[in-house]
Every structure is written in C-alpha cells, then in structure tokens.
Amino acid sequence: MPSQDEAEAVNEDDSPPPVPPRAAPQQNSPASAAVPERRVKCVLVGDGADEFERLRPLCYRDADVFLLCYSVVLPSSFRSVTDRWAPEVHRLCPGVPIILVGTQCDLREDVQVLIRLADSQEKPVSGDDARLCARSIGAVTFAECSALTQKNLKEVFDGTILASMQHAEEAAWPRRHTLREKTPDKIKQLSETWWRKLSCIQSFDLQ
Template sequence: MVAKPSNNISFKLVLLGDGRVGKTSLVVRYVNNVFSEKQEATIQASYLTKRLIIEGVPVTLSIWDTAGQERFHALGPIYYRDADAALLVYDITSNETFDRVTKWVKELQQMAPGDITMTIAANKSDLVRSNKIDIQEAESYATSIGARLFMTSAKSGTGIDEMFLDIAKRLMDKRRENTEGLLTAVPKRGLVIIDDEPDKEPPPRCCS
C-alpha cells in the first residue's frame, strides 16, 4: 500500500534581537505556555516547533531562537539564510535594543531571502511605565520596512498568540500567491492547535 503524501506545510521562523530582550521567553511561552523569571540565555541557537491548522491546512512553524550576545552575531546568516520569516525582538525599556533591531533589518535586507516576512515584537509590555521607545515611532518604522509591530509580554502572555498566528497567516497567504492559488480550494475551518510538542532534533536543511 502506497502512503499518501503529507499535505503539511512547514515554515522556518528565526528570532533575532539583542541578548536579554526575551526572545527565548516569547517562544517558550508560545509553545509550552511557560514563563520563568530566570530563563537562561540561549547559546548559539535553540529550536522548537508549533503545529497549527490554518484554513484547514496543517502548518508547522519551525522556530529558531538565536543567541543575542555579540560574539554569536556572525552565526546569524546560518539561521536566516533560508528562513521564511524573521521575528525581531526588542525590549521596550531599552533604546539600544531597538537600535539593534534596525541593524538586523539592514542585514536581512542585504543577505536574507528577498521575500522574507518580517515582524517586530515590542517585548516586555508589562513594563510599559518604563517604555523608552515611542510606540508610534516603532509602528512607523515597522510600516516603512513592510513589517508588522506587536506589543508582547512573555510574562503576562499578552500579544504572543496573535503575533505568531499573524506570521503564520501571512506566510500562508504568500505561499498561496506563489503557488498560483493551489490552496484556494481548501475550505476555511478556522484555527486549531493540534500538537505543541517540540521536536527533539532540528531538520537537516537548516545548518548544512
């Protein structure tokens, strides 16, 4: 008996941003709904997956969380060179981390795939009283580079599901356009989370 081919669509998403802005906390909150005040810093990169059904289509987000420390910066292209989307994270209480995002964007524009989908997370929104970056300025910048901005908090869980869902939907729309309507016949059935378990090993295509 011949096995039917899988209709699952996989997208690679890479997180970029300065150290301690909360990249790992955002991913862990999204995938496992867990938050720790003592989250350890990522060394080089870590990998988690989220499986969804969007408009009746199984979708896997392969999420690469990269280290923010400067000594690991040169490894960035290894992770984003074949990425479908980039999530750029900054800490709303730190001007320096927003500046770092703008530098990552310039690098992506020069070296990443030309159609990479970009999203900016204004993280730690639970500390809004200490906000150093004007939200309208950040939204204007996001619009200027074709990205979308979300206020997020890994601590409270605010904005995280909406942000990752928006990324997945935008990637689906782009895939649909690129395949000339191949998915348009699929009936819309809403969003259902079907598997939150992280993969034990990353797919071989990332870092070969």
C-alpha cells in the first residue's frame, strides 16, 4: 500500500457519508469488517502525493483513528513516522488515537531485499524498534502485517475499527449526556445506523 489511505465507514444501508473535498485522484477499494453486533463497510481512498501536501489535511476532518504505516524493509518510511506523520497528526488532530502498523513483513527475510539494504548500510526495521517508536508517538498499539500473505491483516483492520468506535463513543458521550439533561422527555434512542471515518496515513518515502 504505497500511498496514504483513508478508510471511511459508510452507513449500513449502503448510502455514503458526507465526504470532504479530495486533494488527489482516488483509488477506491471496498472492504468490510465484522465487529460486535455490527458490520462496518469501508472504502480505502489513496491520495498521499506530496504535491497535495497542503490540501491533504482536509481529509483528516472528523477522523476517529489514524494508522501510521511504514514498510519494515524501507527504513526511510519508518523514520518518516516520527519525523513527519506523527507530528502532523498530533498537531492537526490532537487526542485522536494512533495505531502504528509495519507492512510488508513477509519481506523481512527475503535474501534480495537484505542484500539491497546491506548495500545501503541499512537493515529491516525490527519489532523492538517499532514498539519503542509506538510508545514515543503515543500510539495505542503496534502491529505488523503483510498484504501478500494476509498475515495479521484482518486483525489490523478489526482493531482499527474498534479503536475508532471507542473514540467516537467517548467523544459523543458528553454531548448526549448534556442533551439528556436539557430535554429528557424529548430525547429518542440513537439509531443503530451510523458511520465512522477512519484515516490511514502511509509513510512510504519512495524517493
């Protein structure tokens, strides 16, 4: 996944939620995940080109969780997590949970990849280094996955959706509580049809 991805959950009746203007051409990949008593449908949208850097924050609006992703065999992408992406998220969306995700873990022991990294005096990003990074940026969790082998892929998205739901519910609770205090006889039970917005930043540096 060599681009910034934003996953947006849509209503259970398949109608899309309001979407802010996009900064770049979109690449949509439908996906879904089951969570307790609900099914969340997501659309992954890629728009992480550097030339749209000033417009990219428009996609962060109302985000409930961020995935900061790097390739375990591209150390420069790992460094970008702390140098670029984490500071940007903390500045623009303070308090929104972050999940650190290492991608392409199937290539960690690939001989050709190891040779290429050695030629550049580099090595794959270790799990220990990633955990230290996760703590330093205040991530709620860390995981490694592979799109090729599907290792941990479902767990990453399930965990992301659950983190999103928890954050959204915590943010909504004070508002609902205030409404109940003001108009207790007029408040109706919230509908089970809902949507959540997920943002995924890919910190790949391909140059």
